[in-house]
Amino acid sequence: MKILSAAQTRALDQATIQDEGIMSLELMERAATAFTEWLLNRLSAGREVHIFCGPGNNGGDGLAAARLLHQAGQPVRVWLLPAARDSADFTANRHRLPPEVPCAELNxxxxxxxxxSAVVVDALFGTGLSRPLTDEAATVVQHINHSAASIVAVDMPSGLLTDAPQPAGSVVVRARYTVSFELPKLAFFLPQNAEFVGLWEVLPIGLDEGLIHNTPVDNHTIDLKLLTNRLPARQKFGHKGTYGHALLLAGSYGKVGAAVLAARACLHGGVGLLTLGVPTVGYDIVQTAVPEAMALPGIGQEHVTSLPDLAPYSAVGIGPGLGQHDDSHAALEKLLRTATVPLVLDADALNLLGANRALLDLLPPDAILTPHPREFERLTQPACHDYHRLELLRAFCHRHQCYVVLKGAHTCVGTPAGDLYFNTTGNAGMATGGSGDVLTGLLTALRAQKLSALDACLVGVYAHGRAGDLAAQQLGEMGLAAGDIVTHLGPALQKLVTPSGF
Structure with a gap:
């Protein structure tokens, strides 16, 4: 799914109106109907709804929703923000509002x-805002935020900029829910906006799919439609050699568990063969904990100090629990200089790169890096805000011709072409030690099976989050551990497999 800018969204609305030969008021009615149905499905009968309407089309949405809620028998009150001029569709919906619906101008x-006990609907400004709220509007928003009512924003929390950094100290509605239309907004995916957006949902309103398809964007969401035909089905006569031989270089004294988790994930990710390059202190552990994998001795006593012959392997993952010793740094440098197969770098491998940035110039094309935000800062620089971090991500991927999986609530995949892909699966229960090791093992398995770097990132990130969701359904978010994600990788991946047949 594409993520459009505010300007592109307005253009799409107008193009749909022209293409279908309808009035803008009709498109507004679609949005209001979809929003009202969403709200009624969550409201208890008799619960009062207060709708705050601005003078533009977002306010028009609110007025139309007030009419529809009234017709459904829901108590509703409308509060209008004073303005010198109202939009034409706002005015039309103001005239359509039944006289029985209490409606007053705000003072x-x-x-x-x-x-x-009330529900407050924020229909003040939506995506049309390009500057911080001031004067009466800011006062009204502060009043809404100070209430204990449940706040639902229509399309966008008022005061929140759609695709630009928020000025410091600006006043923004703090919504519990945000209900948007047709396509999500970039602001929804950024940590700095979570306190304003709350939980969000996107409702279809029939915007022209052809027009959406032809709108150029560089921000996308990772969803099932995007993943179609990216993960091939298993071959009937396939064998373990068909599905690649992965090498994982991981673990050190006290951190062998990271190697175990990555290895188990690699196996559950479908790799044909797996060799674990662990130091001697982890040899007995991995032979017992992961009997399906081969353990490679002789590459270090308490941490990885050297590389094996890389000829047998179709992909190499390195970093989980590796440690940051000087000889581990030397082994990483040798890997970067000599590897001719796909690489996946995580954890301490990234920390070693951050501490020795000259190594970044040795990254082979299409390498996959999987940092969390702090690790990414070590590779680049501290970000001023979330939008700046995305700029840094695009620049880093372009410069080094690599793919970066920037982990978070909406993990973002950056590409050398400058495209960003935001994940739509996963939950807060996955914020637990070892979750990243699982992702590394899974990505290594997918690259070993000859998926492209982009396909491996998209499939791996989505399936990793989906496995976490399946685990949380059984265990709850608080009870979820990294090993539970591994257990559910198979069902998560199966949902993405390209079906065979006609």
Whole structure:
């Protein structure tokens, strides 16, 4: 799914109106109907709804929703923000509002009481805003935020910029839910906006799919449609040699568990053969914990100090629990200089790169790096804000012709072409030690099976999050551990396999 800018979204609305030969008021009615149905499915009968409407089309959405809620028998009150001029569709919906619906202009000297049992609908400004809220609008938003009512934003929390950094100290609605239309907004995927957006959902309103397809973007979401035909089905006469031989260089004294988790994930990711390059202190552990893998002795006593012959392997993953010793650094440098197969770098391999940035110039094309935000800062520089971090991500991937899996609530895959892909699976229960090791093992397995770097990243990130979701359904988020993600990788991947047949 594409992520459009605010300007592109407005252009798409207008193009749909022209292409279908409808009035803009009809498109607004679609949005209001979809929003009202969403709200009614979550409201208890008799719960009062307070709708705050601005003078533009977002306010028009709110007025239309008020009419539809009233027709459904839901108590509703409308509060209008004073303005010198209203949009034409706002005015039309103001005239359509039944006289029985209480509707009053806001007075900032005497703002309405908002009981904790009420639902507040924010339809003040939406995506049309390009500057921080001031004066009466800011006062109204602060009043809404100070209430104990449940706040639902229509399309966008008022005061939040759609695709630009938020000015310091700006006033923004703090929504519990945000309900948007057709396509998500970039702001929804960024950690700095979580306190404003809350939980979000996108509702279809029939915007022209052809127009969406032809709109150029460099931000996307990772969803099932995007993943179609990226993970081939297993061959009937395939054998272990068909599905690649992966090498994982991982583990050190006290951190052999990272190697075990990565190895188990690699195996559950479908690799045909797996060799574990672990130091001698981990040899007995991995032979017992991961009997399906081969353990490679002789590459170090308490940490990895040397490389084996790389000829047998179709992909190499390095980093989980590796440690940052000087001889591990030397082994990493040798790997970067000599490897001719796909690489996946995580954890201490990234820390070694960050501490010795000259090594970055040795990255072979299409290498996959899997940092969390702090590790990414070590590779680049501290980000001023989330949008700056995305700029750094694009520049880093382009310069080094690599793929970066920037981990987080909406893990973002950066590509050498400058495209960003935001994941839509996963949950807070996955914020636990070892989760990243599992992802490394899975990505290494997919690269060993000859998936392209892009396909491996997209499939791996989505399946990793989906496995976490399946685990959370059984165990709850608080009870989820990294090993539970491994257990559910098979079902998560099966959902993505390209079906055979006609």
């Amino acid at each position: 900032t000297r005497s703002l309405p009481e908002l009981p904790a």
